Amino acid sequence: MEMLAYHCRLALRSLRRDLSFSLAMVCCLALSSSIWGGALAHYLRLHESHRPWSHQAFAIDAQRGDTQAAIKAMLPGDWRRQNIVLNWSEYAKLKHALACPIGGNYRADFLVQDQAHQLVMARMPGRFTDGLLFSLFPRRFAWGHPWSAADEQAQRPVVVLSRVLNQQLFGGANSVGRSLNIEGRAFRVVGVLADHQPYLPPWDLAAGGADQDRFMIPLTLAPVLAVPPEYETHGYARTRSFEALLASPKPFIATWVQTPSAQAVRVQTQIEALIGTHVLVRPLAEHRRNYPLPPQGAEFFTVLCALVILVGGFSMTRLLFAKSVARQKEIGVHRALGASRASLFVRTMIEAAMVALAGAILTVPLLQLLLWFFNARHLTNDVPLAFTNSLLLAATLPAFVVGLAAGLYPAWRVAHTRPTLYLARV
């Protein structure tokens, strides 16, 4: 134990003596491991993004010939965005006539102002949706609950806030009963969602991967507010009025039905009879198969970033090796004075362990900084990258292990340095 303490002391002095080398090694390791940690946080965000599941959820895919070509030209190869939405009259027809529950939704940009806080008026993405989707795709509520069927039918201005908007406007506190000005009308908050919106939410058949919906309001209010869909993905021309859109055959409502699987074919036949178009009723499972999480490429990107940490380790090996070459004369002196190969190996490994430990520690603030940067920029999706204990462990442990491994070769070389080689004379 005393010898170990002695080795630690000498290793520490050695690191202090070559401070620039030591700092370079620590930074190499910390930078690479924080990059790996950032990539892992991104991967985990995708992987752990909770997508609600239901065996009774079926998406309606209207196989229309008139818009199919245009949509396919616009979004080639995209299963989800091809013909799987309905136009307003189709939706309305099914809503009233279909035997099973039906839920439609579409996303739009709304003009929003928080009345209580007098915030600057801003445009933000929200969603018109049927209340059914809250039960078909269950989501946890931090406070309150979804609006009722009566609210929906009476076209009451009620709103469910996303976690992110509630945080932004009300500091994350319970805002049920508070008011929000949307498109010039006061909406009463009835519920606040507990979790961030999952990446690629299944209810959104027309878009995905963008910023979260800031709020949800009843789809029955769409004709009242007359806010057009966010995207021109289905042949809808923005220059036309919203009334014209409602009257046109242009589809923009992603629609789901709730039915037991055994009755899906019968429901499909019913829908075809009602809207006169060939329809596919596609289960949620098919949606998931076509849009797996994490999406294709995420693994490759994550593995690529895992290689970065190896590059960091390799750089550390080179620096440790260069350091040991610079110290070979001293190593020769130690050998001449009775240091065994094992003791020199252990000392170099202790140096590597100290660098690895410092690198792992420095990884923590660097990773926090990196996540803060990405969250501030929310490059592709505003679900924040989470700094969790598991992420911390997953980022720092490899840094330490790679740092230790990086010391193996230099330590072996130090241990096998011929003492006479660098002691010019005995």
Add this chain to the structure above:
Amino acid sequence: MIHMQHMKKVYRAGLIETEALADLSLHVATGEFVAIMGPSGSGKTTFLNVAGLLDTFDGGTFTLEGQDVRSFTDRERTRLRNEKIGFIFQSFNLIPDLDVFDNVEVPLRYRGLPARERAQRVEKILVELGLVARMRHLPSQLSGGQQQRVAIARALVGQPKLLLADEPTGNLDSVSARRILELLETINTKEGMTVVMVTHDQEIAARAHRRVHVLDGRVIDPRNQPAYTSTSDTASPSHLALPTFEPEPGAR
């Protein structure tokens, strides 16, 4: 102490082979003070490397205190170096970020002695060499003569039986060189420690019991004297009794 017969050592660098020792035979008796002389490249350094168990050899026999070193493992050679051999380097080779005390303590650390015994031995040798006031100084804060005395203290602290010195006065001014030489003579004559010293200086070499000339990896006798045997075999010392060095003014 040292008995070498027909020693051969070849350095190989790719296809080039350099014969550093070629049929070198030498006997150094216990307690002898031998000066090794010879021009550059004659094999003096290689001889000392092999004698100090820092390097291996390719042919011949080498016994140290009657033990055939060829059969030693690296661990055994390391232990022997630590316990029986002291090294004094021309350029001192002190470890720059260890202070005087810690530098001198290094061989004892590797020997695994307890802290109290280490401290006693180090303080004793530093007192004897007049370095106790500089105990906590770094090598860079010492003069050349002081640094060489620290190196000698480090070589002697383990009470070795064989002291190998390479041009120990080569980097010193004449006054410091004379004092170091007197110290080596004292170690040899009063303590009976075997001293093998490489030097270019005829005057310094003349103070040794015997001068050995090396040329082209062989021992030669310029005056055609055939034998190289010891004439002053004495008992090995149990402790040191070195000349006293006064602490330098201003030392802390």
